[in-house]
Amino acid sequence: MKRTLGVCYYPEHWPEDMWAEDAARMAALGLTWVRIGEFAWKRMEPEEGRYDWGWLDRAIATLGAAGLHVVLGTPTATPPAWVVAKHPDMFAVDAEGRPRGYGSRRHYCFSHAGYLEECRRIVQAMAERYGPNGHVAAWQTDNEYGCHDTILSYSDAARDAFRGWLRAQFPGQGNDGDIDALNATWGNVFWSMDYDSFDQIGLPNLTVTEPNPAHVHAFRRFASDQVVAFNRAQVEIIRAHTDAPIAHNYMGRITDFDHFAVGADLDIASWDSYPLGFLEDRVGATPAHQRAYARQGDPDFQAFHHDLYRAVGKDGRWWIMEQQPGPVNWAPYNPSPLPGMVRLWTWEAFAHGAEAVCYFRWRQAPFAQEQMHAGLLRPDSAPAEAFAEAEAVAAEMLAAPELTPAQAPVALIFDYAADAAWAVQPHGAGLSYFGLVFDWYRALRKLGLSVDILPPSTREFDGYALVLAPGMMHMPDDLKTALNTADGQVIIGPRTGARDADFNIPTPLPPAWPGSDLTVSRVQSMRPDMPITLARVGTIHSYFEQIESGGPVLMETTDGAPVAASCGARVTYMAAWGDDAAHMALIRALVPDLPVFVMPEGVRRRETGTEVFWFNYGAEAAQVEGQTLDPAGVLRRLK
Numbered sequence: 001m002k003r004t005l006g007v008c009y010y011p012e013h014w015p016e017d018m019w020a021e022d023a024a025r026m027a028a029l030g031l032t033w034v035r036i037g038e039f040a041w042k043r044m045e046p047e048e049g050r051y052d053w054g055w056l057d058r059a060i061a062t063l064g065a066a067g068l069h070v071v072l073g074t075p076t077a078t079p080p081a082w083v084v085a086k087h088p089d090m091f092a093v094d095a096e097g098r099p100r101g102y103g104s105r106r107h108y109c110f111s112h113a114g115y116l117e118e119c120r121r122i123v124q125a126m127a128e129r130y131g132p133n134g135h136v137a138a139w140q141t142d143n144e145y146g147c148h149d150t151i152l153s154y155s156d157a158a159r160d161a162f163r164g165w166l167r168a169q170f171p172g173q174g175n176d177g178d179i180d181a182l183n184a185t186w187g188n189v190f191w192s193m194d195y196d197s198f199d200q201i202g203l204p205n206l207t208v209t210e211p212n213p214a215h216v217h218a219f220r221r222f223a224s225d226q227v228v229a230f231n232r233a234q235v236e237i238i239r240a241h242t243d244a245p246i247a248h249n250y251m252g253r254i255t256d257f258d259h260f261a262v263g264a265d266l267d268i269a270s271w272d273s274y275p276l277g278f279l280e281d282r283v284g285a286t287p288a289h290q291r292a293y294a295r296q297g298d299p300d301f302q303a304f305h306h307d308l309y310r311a312v313g314k315d316g317r318w319w320i321m322e323q324q325p326g327p328v329n330w331a332p333y334n335p336s337p338l339p340g341m342v343r344l345w346t347w348e349a350f351a352h353g354a355e356a357v358c359y360f361r362w363r364q365a366p367f368a369q370e371q372m373h374a375g376l377l378r379p380d381s382a383p384a385e386a387f388a389e390a391e392a393v394a395a396e397m398l399a400a401p402e403l404t405p406a407q408a409p410v411a412l413i414f415d416y417a418a419d420a421a422w423a424v425q426p427h428g429a430g431l432s433y434f435g436l437v438f439d440w441y442r443a444l445r446k447l448g449l450s451v452d453i454l455p456p457s458t459r460e461f462d463g464y465a466l467v468l469a470p471g472m473m474h475m476p477d478d479l480k481t482a483l484n485t486a487d488g489q490v491i492i493g494p495r496t497g498a499r500d501a502d503f504n505i506p507t508p509l510p511p512a513w514p515g516s517d518l519t520v521s522r523v524q525s526m527r528p529d530m531p532i533t534l535a536r537v538g539t540i541h542s543y544f545e546q547i548e549s550g551g552p553v554l555m556e557t558t559d560g561a562p563v564a565a566s567c568g569a570r571v572t573y574m575a576a577w578g579d580d581a582a583h584m585a586l587i588r589a590l591v592p593d594l595p596v597f598v599m600p601e602g603v604r605r606r607e608t609g610t611e612v613f614w615f616n617y618g619a620e621a622a623q624v625e626g627q628t629l630d631p632a633g634v635l636r637r638l639k
Contacts, residue, residue: 003350003397003400005031008360009036011036013365030397031394033356036073037056039073039075039105040075041083042078045125053129068135071247071321071358072136077144078106079118086118092109092110092150095154109157110229111160119233120237124237127241140270141246144254145254149256163201166182166222182198186215190212224258225261227262252274259312259416263314268313268317273345275296275297275302282301297337299604299615300442303604303606304441307452312455316405319355325385326385338619340632351613359376361373408452412452413455414456422434422471431543436543442580450606452464463487466591467489467490467491469491473498480512486570491572492574494545495543511567516567518547518549518551522546523543526543532558534556535560539582540576540577541578546561600623601620601622612637621633
């Protein structure tokens with residue numbers, strides 16, 4: 001598979017007499033892809049029903065004439081003022097009951113039927129015009145679903161759609177659904193919350209104290225389904241007019257909707273990678289860790305999402321649609337990348353299987369909200385620091401072999417439904433499913449292991465020496481059976497099987513593992529300043545379950561309390577949230593033949609079918625494979 005580079009470009013931001021020179025410079029730099037159009041609805045349709053395609057026709061023609069391929073984005077993330085005036089109730093409403101306003105972006109509610117029809121209309125017009133255009137080689141739907149906390153909307157439109165969704169979940173005689181079944185399933189006898197009809201059901205916000213967790217859980221499932229339906233409506237229109245692949249650009253640590261479900265309708269999963277911005281506001285790192293990696297980004301956060309979106313993309317197809325090229329404008333602090341990091345981030349994406357890495361953006365904007373967001377060019381069109389690093393990657397790619405994927409030795413299941421369940425009931429401040437899974441991923445990477453992230457629908461685990469499925473609060477029986485019969489070792493827990501599909505504690509008690517008598521008899525969350533030391537190595541923190549089991553104990557506290565115990569021939573239940581040392585020790589104990597590597601601080605390793613890569617995120621030089629790897633250094637070797 002060929003590796004390619006691209007850039008995000010906004011021809012509507014610049015005088016038309018600049019376009020040809022920009023296109024020529026892009027081509028000379030070695031770029032292949034140019035994404036355009038995703039924020040330009042007002043320029044495409046200045047007023048309802050009056051389209052202005054001339055400028056976009058010329059922009060696409062200019063880019064195509066330079067040998068560039070266009071990724072055309074649908075502009076539905078930024079509805080213009082006339083759409084808002086036509087549908088004044090289309091705004092999303094936050095959990096405090098405040099409607100979002102006009103003047104930025106993503107100002108719509110996924111459940112608003114009128115807005116959905118506006119989206120269908122503009123996408124239909126675009127697809128009819130540009131679907132046959134040979135320069136438009138890929139499409140993008142909308143932009144960054146979930147960014148700015150815009151999935152969960154508490155609007156009247158969402159309330160009405162939620163009621164309809166619930167009727168479908170609890171069908172009864174006629175069209176009204178079975179309200180008694182809902183009451184029983186949700187446990188509404190508690191606090192006298194029984195409903196007489198679906199029309200009495202509101203949204204789970206503005207309650208005096210916490211709402212029924214089953215209600216919140218159902219609302220989150222509904223909200224995810226609304227995103228899937230919204231995206232599918234666009235995809236179906238585009239597919240009727242072109243065979244070009246369709247992508248959406250997801251974001252880092254946005255888990256409010258099921259990306260696997262959205263991805264099922266798409267060809268390519270892409271995501272927007274901002275390592276320095278994410279370190280400050282999404283990784284969840286300590287202040288010391290943020291200082292140590294302030295100019296490099298977290299050593300594992302980008303890689304985790306590379307592996308995740310490789311799983312989301314059809315047949316493993318994934319891109320970086322936006323790659324940070326310099327300081328951004330939106331994080332709490334916005335430092336410049338260490339020299340060489342843009343190159344490192346690009347090669348790391350390729351090492352994890354990216355088909356394309358597209359930088360955001362071509363030229364820094366001198367106006368509006370992103371004035372402080374760097375591009376490959378400065379506002380005066382002179383090259384910014386990242387220009388030379390992109391140029392270096394383009395030159396290096398010419399001598400690199402084509403991308404050859406290979407199955408990793410280790411698999412890690414990621415489940416958006418589990419993340420939603422933890423969000424509903426974290427049982428401790430700051431605890432999340434994402435955080436638990438990411439901690440296990442980091443431990444694997446510190447051992448120098450490559451990892452395949454798998455969707456929860458996976459039932460075949462052939463070829464994996466180790467499969468991890470921590471924290472899946474609802475695990476279907478057929479997945480338990482599949483894991484129980486996997487050839488490799490399996491790690492589950494904590495909280496595996498802690499709830500059924502409707503958020504009730506099941507009986508027999510969790511994890512209810514086939515052929516095992518292991519039972520979780522009590523659960524506790526822990527203060528962050530009260531970790532518990534393990535007998536051999538490491539500590540546990542955040543979450544600790546009391547387990548009863550007649551099986552062998554593999555890990556225990558200094559007081560003799562079991563922490564990890566056998567739950568089957570090759571299945572281990574981890575009843576706590578461990579630190580890196582504990583996780584790494586358990587991995588090594590369970591799979592002693594797994595080839596692991598002693599990784600210097602900040603150095604990570606990734607293996608493909610034909611190459612082995614080392615990346616130095618550290619601030620100091622490190623010794624790797626007998627040579628010095630400088631900070632921001634990349635080492636590539638053929639197998």
